[in-house]
Amino acid sequence: MTDELIFYTNPMSRGRIVRWMLEEVGQPYKTELLDYATTMKAPAYLAINPKGRVPALLTDRGVLTESPVILGYIAQTHPDAHLAAIGDSFAFGDMQAFNMFLAITVHVAFAHVFRPERYAEGEAAARAMRAKAPESLAAAFALIEERFADGRPFVQGERYTVADPYLFTFSRWLDTRRLDGRPLGALADFPHVAAHHARVGDRPAVVKVLAAEAA
Amino acid sequence: MTDELIFYTNPMSRGRIVRWMLEEVGQPYKTELLDYATTMKAPAYLAINPKGRVPALLTDRGVLTESPVILGYIAQTHPDAHLAAIGDSFAFGDMQAFNMFLAITVHVAFAHVFRPERYAEGEAAARAMRAKAPESLAAAFALIEERFADGRPFVQGERYTVADPYLFTFSRWLDTRRLDGRPLGALADFPHVAAHHARVGDRPAVVKVLAAEAA
Numbered sequence: 001m002t003d004e005l006i007f008y009t010n011p012m013s014r015g016r017i018v019r020w021m022l023e024e025v026g027q028p029y030k031t032e033l034l035d036y037a038t039t040m041k042a043p044a045y046l047a048i049n050p051k052g053r054v055p056a057l058l059t060d061r062g063v064l065t066e067s068p069v070i071l072g073y074i075a076q077t078h079p080d081a082h083l084a085a086i087g088d089s090f091a092f093g094d095m096q097a098f099n100m101f102l103a104i105t106v107h108v109a110f111a112h113v114f115r116p117e118r119y120a121e122g123e124a125a126a127r128a129m130r131a132k133a134p135e136s137l138a139a140a141f142a143l144i145e146e147r148f149a150d151g152r153p154f155v156q157g158e159r160y161t162v163a164d165p166y167l168f169t170f171s172r173w174l175d176t177r178r179l180d181g182r183p184l185g186a187l188a189d190f191p192h193v194a195a196h197h198a199r200v201g202d203r204p205a206v207v208k209v210l211a212a213e214a215a
Numbered sequence: 216m217t218d219e220l221i222f223y224t225n226p227m228s229r230g231r232i233v234r235w236m237l238e239e240v241g242q243p244y245k246t247e248l249l250d251y252a253t254t255m256k257a258p259a260y261l262a263i264n265p266k267g268r269v270p271a272l273l274t275d276r277g278v279l280t281e282s283p284v285i286l287g288y289i290a291q292t293h294p295d296a297h298l299a300a301i302g303d304s305f306a307f308g309d310m311q312a313f314n315m316f317l318a319i320t321v322h323v324a325f326a327h328v329f330r331p332e333r334y335a336e337g338e339a340a341a342r343a344m345r346a347k348a349p350e351s352l353a354a355a356f357a358l359i360e361e362r363f364a365d366g367r368p369f370v371q372g373e374r375y376t377v378a379d380p381y382l383f384t385f386s387r388w389l390d391t392r393r394l395d396g397r398p399l400g401a402l403a404d405f406p407h408v409a410a411h412h413a414r415v416g417d418r419p420a421v422v423k424v425l426a427a428e429a430a
Contacts, residue, residue, distance in 0.1 A: 050358050051316070061305040066315040069308045076304040089291040090276040096311075097284040101266070104281070104319055112334055118351070119327055119334065125343035128335035136333070143265050 005029040006058040008049065010036060014067050014107065015055030016213075017169050021071055021162055024205045025078040029057075068099035071162040084161045091156065095163050098147075098155055101140070106170050109136040113179055130179055137174060137185045141193060148192030153199060160203075167193075168200040220244040221273040223264065225251060229282050229322065230270030231428075232384050236286055236377055239420045240293040244272075283314035286377040299376045306371065310378050313362075313370055316355070321385050324351040328394055345394055352389060352400045356408060363407035368414060375418075382408075383415040 007022060007029045009015030022029050034040040034054055041052050049056040049063050057064045057073070064070050072092070075084035085091030112119060113133045116126035144167065147155070155163040171193055174185040187194045200206055222237065222244045224230030237244050249255040249269055256267050264271040264278050272279045272288070279285050287307070290299035300306030327334060328348045331341035359382065362370070370378040386408055389400040402409045415421055 050361055059305060062309065064305070064308050064312055066312045066319070069312040069315060072311070073304050073308040076308075089288050090274060090279070093279050093284045093288040093291075094277065096287070097279055097281045100281040100284060100315065100318070103315070104323070108319070108323060120340065120343035120347045122343055125335065125340045128337055128340035129344075132335045146265055 003028075003060050006032060008032045008034055008045070008056040008058070009054045010034055010040070012036075013054045014169065017067060017162075017166050018055045018057065018070050018074070020165050020206070020209050021074045021083065023209060025074060025081040025083070027074065027078065066103065067166065068096055068103055071099065071166060072096055075162050082160075085156070085159065095156055095161050098163050099166055101143075102166055102170055105140045106137065109133050109140065110170075110173060110177065110184070112136075113184065114177070133179070134184050138189070141171075141174065141185065141190045145190040145192050148196060154196070164196070164200050165206065168197055168206070171197040218243075218275050221247060223247045223249055223260065223271040223273070224269045225249055225255070227251075228269045229384065232282060232381050233270045233272065233285050233289070235380055235421070235424050236289045236298065238424055240289060240296040240298070242289065242293065281318065282381065283311055283318055286314065286381060287311055290377050297375075300371070300374065310371055310376050313378050314381055316358075317381055317385055320355045321352065324348050324355065325385075325388060325392065325399070327351075328399065329392070348394070349399050353404070356386075356389065356400065356405045360405040360407050363411060369411070379411070379415050380421065383412055383421070386412040 005022070005027065007015070007018065009019065009031065010033060019031070034045060039045055040054065046052055048058060049065055051065060053065065055065070055067060055070060057070050064073055072084065072095075075081070076086055079086050084095055110133070112129040116129050119129060120126070152158070154160050155167060171187055175183050175187045177184055187197060201210070220237070220242065222230070222233065224234065224246065225248060234246070249260060254260055255269065261267055263273060264280055266280060268280065270280070270282060270285060272285050279288055287299065287310075290296070291301055294301050299310055325348070327344040331344050334344060335341070367373070369375050370382060386402055390398050390402045392399055402412060416425070
């Protein structure tokens with residue numbers, strides 16, 4: 001895969017993690033920034049991704065969507081980057097199951113806070129869904145904490161995979177995304193996950209993209 | 216993969232689709248039926264799958280969870296069954312993105328109807344989330360309808376993959392799962408998806424498992 005890809009994203013979306021991985025593997029790509037209310041729902045983009053969501057990655061074969069899928073694809077098409085257990089159906093599946101848990105349970109819990117209109121109409125329902133989110137997030141992070149209980153440095157043990165920066169971005173959200181001025185959780189409540197967050201944050205590629213984003 | 220697998224499920228869950236695929240590829244397996252309120256949350260099962268959900272597939276390497284992951288794993292470990300584009304990262308990713316859309320958008324919409332307590336406390340919030348579900352499902356099935364607009368017989372074109380029976384089970388739910396006695400949607404509103412449903416329902420392996428389930 002050497003052709004230039006087109007990467008559709010929004011800075012507030014989980015697309016950030018895809019960009020990190022594209023940078024890490026040295027894949028040439030062009031970024032198209034879309035706005036949630038306008039360009040993401042415009043016919044030009046819906047012709048590319050009918051779901052009208054980001055991230056999406058346009059390849060010469062067509063578009064790929066859903067962060068875990070895009071991350072898996074980048075890992076598989078850049079085997080030299082060693083970002084997944086390629087050719088090992090069980091280990092690759094275990095990584096994808098972890099990433100899907102982040103997408104379905106953790107991300108959906110955040111979405112109930114920041115996009116409640118997806119799930120129910122009205123302020124009262126939005127308040128009820130927002131009130132539940134800290135509990136759902138705490139339960140999800142407790143499960144993730146348990147995975148690290150054996151002392152493993154990374155999601156899949158000694159091996160660093162795309163699941164690690166993906167988790168990193170959600171761990172970060174736990175402390176930084178706020179509801180009525182309060183964070184939705186406390187990373188410090190999950191010491192193994194907090195240690196993982198620090199470990200991933202020290203990696204040169206991550207330091208570099210965080211610095212670029214802060215600039 | 217010839218060792219016997221242990222398949223944890225509940226008849227009301229999406230585990231059914233995993234069982235179909237295990238049957239289709241002729242994989243030996245043993246079924247453990249779990250009850251949502253009791254055995255699914257018991258220590259013995261949480262030691263196997265800390266998420267306390269089904270389906271889960273226990274292999275000699277460990278457990279796999281999340282239906283799209285399990286389906287992808289069965290397809291990859293049984294290449295002779297031709298249930299996925301194995302070794303084609305783009306086509307496999309496209310299939311997994313479709314399956315993840317079913318898991319995240321379609322399944323989560325059904326979950327707001329049947330498991331509202333996952334997302335908010337209280338009857339009022341449950342009513343608001345249930346009221347939204349038919350709209351969310353209609354929007355999701357409209358997107359799926361669009362995918363078939365080019366006349367393709369299956370989700371990935373001419374190729375039958377695990378995405379087809381997975382879609383089949385959700386199309387079926389659209390007509391059969393009810394809210395206050397009314398179905399949550401009408402498959403007839405989506406003629407291409409309805410034709411796909413009939414096409415998959417005619418396959419000998421599907422006829423056989425449906426007959427076994429009805430017996």
